[in-house]
Amino acid sequence: MxxxxxxxxxxxxxxxxxxxxxxxxxxxxxxxxxxxxxxxxxxxxxxxxxxxxxxxxxxxxxxxxxxxxxxxxxxxxxxxxxxxxxxxxxxxxxxxxxxxxxxxxxxxxxxxxxxxxxxxxxxxxxxxxxxxxxxxxxxxxxxxxxxxxxxxxxxxxxxxxxxxxxGMAKNKYLKPNYDDDLEKFIEILKNAKKEIKNGKNLKLACILNAKKETAYLFSNPLLELNKHFNCINIANLDENIGFDKIRKDAKNIVKEFNENGFKIDYITGGLDEYPIACENALSYLIELNPDIVIVSGVPHALLIEKLKDMNPNVITVGISDGPRLYHPIKEVYDFCIIELDAHAKVLGNEKIVKSRLGEILSYLNF
CATH class of the missing domain: 3.40.50.1980 (Nitrogenase molybdenum iron protein domain)
Incomplete structure (x- = not known):
């Protein structure tokens, strides 16, 4: 129930x-x-x-x-x-x-x-x-x-x-949470930038594991992060999988990524395959062994704890939609950032939509 x-x-x-x-x-x-x-x-x-x-x-x-x-x-x-x-x-x-x-x-x-x-x-x-x-x-x-x-x-x-x-279908009451870990995450990014400037070789992995058209919003934080960091990018943006609309959405995002110099290192599946694309992403992550992992879209689909078992020091961040998801994501991720009304913001769009986190990142100068 x-x-x-x-x-x-x-x-x-x-x-x-x-x-x-x-x-x-x-x-x-x-x-x-x-x-x-x-x-x-x-x-x-x-x-x-x-x-x-x-x-x-x-x-x-x-x-x-x-x-x-x-x-x-x-x-x-x-x-x-x-x-x-x-x-x-x-x-x-x-x-x-x-x-x-x-x-x-x-x-x-x-x-x-x-x-x-x-x-x-x-x-x-x-x-x-x-x-x-x-x-x-x-x-x-x-x-x-x-x-x-x-x-x-x-x-x-x-x-x-x-x-x-x-996720949200757990058989217990999930209290909505309208506060998240945004400020803490920004501090982590600032510290990471300092360490990189001091010569440390930090691996930062950005993962898009988004559901269909919500990718127009959840790809925005990754786009902005890539302007500040040399990220390793993983995305469920296969342009040859799904109905015509799903394929078109993937093509639109990939095109905009390319126009912004955004490189996708590994494609995990289509935009309607987020439930299984996360498995491909995890396999790639385990080989990569990054220092910081940011998963945008449906982060709780990815068994991030398996990566943490292998590397307890890895910093993990989940970005998702809806205040009820904060606590389930925090059970497995170090930090959670919530984007409100993601679905409503992307409908009718064919270009990447600014997210709350992405907009903040666009004004930061690390």
Missing amino acids: ILHPRPSPIAASMYQLRDIGIDAIILHGPSGCCFRTARLLEIDGIRVFTSSMSENDFIFGAMDKLRNVINEVLEYLKKECPKKEPYKIGVVGTCASMIIGEDLKSAVEEFEDIIIPVEIHSGLNDNTIGAVRAMEGALLSGLITNREYERQKKMLLKATEIEKAR
Whole structure:
């Protein structure tokens, strides 16, 4: 049992549908369901509609209303976004529609365009279940291959495993923490710079292990650190893995790195492979045996304690999103820095976004 709020499977299915490349999403439920997710996705260019179920619909059902909404959405798309190929629409369940047993699959059968039903509600606990069900719908609709479905499912299940063991899905209450170790980390960097000037050969390893588009923000601290230090850089920025959007995001970041003279020494995987890319990063780190390690994105996915067992003197820093992650990260890292609202800041962007830490580093003169 998890005692603190967690992301919803409904929201996860909506983000996954966006990655698949749908044109619009219809939430079959009350107009307020997943309001924040809907608005954030619209920043990213996804049109989100609702069937606006009411109290009467909870009793008598709303299948006819849903069919009418699908027709209205198709008319809207034909007018506002004309194109030759069939439109792709995700129809996503909510707690209200799923509890009363609305059959989304039967509601979409009459349409010629590609309508992907995702029967999901928030009572399924793991948010990644929503993403898996979106993938199942995409597979049945022929939008993805079975091979890609299996790869994606493996990543999602691994992500759940990591969050339950080391992250925000722990079965205890995680108190939000809005203070972090930023000032202490800056002091460490200042001391490192002094030691380097005095002739010490310090190895500083920067690791990007970020989840999808959040890499636009979590790559920023590494970009700034490389302006001050000769870092060894490790990143999950394989441009040939994932859906078109994921590949494009990786290409955009690599391009910007190159323009800033940023060299990636080792690529660990794709932007949707952070649950396993961390394993490749760890193997590389153990060979490298650095003095300071900074992991940005999903640092708790990396078993940093294995490196510390080998070298107890290594200084480890985790950079992540969300005040509830501070304590889980501090259990395994020496220092933790929290970036707030990372997801909201990167949506709609195709360039690296300034992070709190990165902005501070850009003004420092060691």
